[in-house]
Amino acid sequence: MTDSDLDQSYSAVCEALTRVGEAGTPMFLSMLCLSLMSRFERADQVLPLIQNALAQSDGAGR
Template sequence: MTDSDLDIVYTRLCKTLTQLGEPNTSLFLARFAMLAIDKIDDPAAVLSLIGDASEGMPEQAPE
């Protein structure tokens, strides 16, 4: 994927999230993730992506 392709895809993702609104963001991202996981069809690659995506993000404190 070229930088231009990445920009186009990211822009579409952002516009879609804006159109759906904040209350629907989590559901959309969960559905998108499941579709992407199915399309990638490589458990090791998906597990690596999950690790990469969570890197540096704060963990939620236990309740």
């Protein structure tokens, strides 16, 4: 994915989050994550991504 593709995708997610609002954000993100995870063949391809996101978030110390 090019930088332009990443920017376009990130912008689309931001716009979608604005449309669903704060109340709809958890459901939207859950559905998006499940959809993206389903594109991988094995859990060992997804689990490191989850750990990386957790390490970069506030949830790392909880």
